[in-house]
Amino acid sequence: MAMEPAPDEVDFESPGHFRIYKSGRVEHLNKPPVLPAGLDEATGVKSKDVVLDAETGLSVRLYLPKLQHEPSNKKLPVLVFFHGGGFMLESAASATYHTYVNPLAAAAGVLAVSVCYRLAPRHPLPAVYEDSWAALRWAASAQDEWIAEHGDLGRLFLAGDSAGANIVHDMLLRASGDGGSPRVEGAVMLHPWFGGSKRIEGETEVAAEVTAVFWKYACPGAVGGVDDPRLNPLAPGALAPEKLGCARMLVCTGSKDWFYARGRAYYEAVAASAWPGDVAWHESEGEEHVFFLEKPECEKAKQLMDRVVAFVAGA
Template sequence: MSNQIDPTVDPYGYIGIARNPDGSITRIFDFFAKTSACSNDDSIPVLTKDIPVNESSGTWIRVFVPRKVLDSTTKSKMPLIVYYHGGGFVLGSAAGTLCYEFCTKIAVEIQAVIVSPEYRLAPEHRLPAAYDDSMEALQWIKTTSDEWLTNYADFSKCYLMGSSAGGNIAYHVGLRSVTCVDHLSPLKIQGLMLHQPFFGGIQRTQSELRLANDKIFPPCVADVMWELALPIDFDRDHEYCNPTVGIKSELLAKIKGQGWKILVTGCEGDPLIDRQIQLVNVLKEKGLRVAGEFSDGGFHGYEFHDSSKAKILFGVLKNFLTIS
């Protein structure tokens, strides 16, 4: 985010957007610089490629596979992680540099195949467009004949993961997916990994009040993103934003029945931490297998900028994947 703009004074300018009179936005500059897929560079540990999903909506997926697996004479299948990028539903891309570097490191550290879907952004495409696109990507994965996926991804060990808004997407796509597990076969979801997931609500939490002037992701910036992302005329107590309102008990019961594992990570320096802890508590009350990993200090998205913290996170993810 911009260091020249006070987010509590100009939250729109802080995230690099301008609101137009007709309700649309202009993205003045993009914090999430993009990178091209690469499948022929001998110096990189992970190869990537982009594949169209829905040409009419402009969606596609980026696949990440560790080079040493592709170079091996034996076909070794690895867990499949479907990773949704962050950006408050308004910014970002599966081609973003942060997303590229993060997914590359996950693929190397965990030894997994990563598929990162590109989804349409708000306010041009308000929620549930991102959820719709993300579900469509799962349908594409299950039917694909792409050799990188059919040869190296273990479809029976699929996990949905996302950071920030992507964590929100992983949660809601999980709720949708559990109603159609038979239709997703041979794709079998085993769990959700919600990395600093983006949730909100009308009533401020203690962490939001404590970090009201946070310079990274203050509540006023989150409010703008929800204003742009939620269906028109709905507030932050909509179920897309606040998972503690209108709890989908029947869907959570299905998730419990499927035996899915759920991981929620966060840190004390993130205004969203109380929302994340609330979700963990709700899921535990419903009897789900959920683990909350919350650290001291930090800030929203700090693992993208601190390699030592990222290393710790990757260890948490690896342990989560190996727990039966």
């Protein structure tokens, strides 16, 4: 007599957002719509999708802000953006990120390249890092006509939120280990997601639990579990912060962010290291994790956008 398969039990749930089942299946409870590329009437930014690898599905969405007539020969900084979502959610084309990168490109005056990488658990790590590295190198090669014509690759920036900021950290280490190529001027870490097996001062039990569950499904083969250096850059054996391959860094978080303690510890470790670059800190008082995506019109979100814009401009 055939046995009925055991029901798929819920391992973790974020109410109103998603459920992760013990099988590794991820159920979206509030999946944002996918928006097409094109002209954004509100900002004047044009966007287009480019497939980089048809076999894996790796693609990018490029954003070109409205060009000013004077000076006609002025090129734009290039900003490569990595979306968040715990390595398992969202995409470059989701409303969450399309509606963030559009105004970012306009306000900062950058040619943005938003990376649409493969998602775990279907594609466990290191797929996300490999895709992100391939996309970064592609952007730096100026193969695309928009980048070749309008991009200043002497002013290359990386940015990402949550897991996307985690990706930024990995990209900086790769850039440093690859002879400094591509050369990155600055990196913006928006509410970075890091973890570790031992809770640090200020880290909540909920934050540690969320991190452990996500990492288990995103990277099931991780040596050391949550102390894998890709998730815990301060773990024994991790590459020292002085290996970061950029000249400037801005680390941002909210005072009520679940991952505030880890973000602050990362900032302090970089600031105290022998890294020769400049690192700055921006804290949004009273705000939670990636609040600027959910309420971009609030005053603190505008202040954060202004800070990112100033950082790209060199301030």
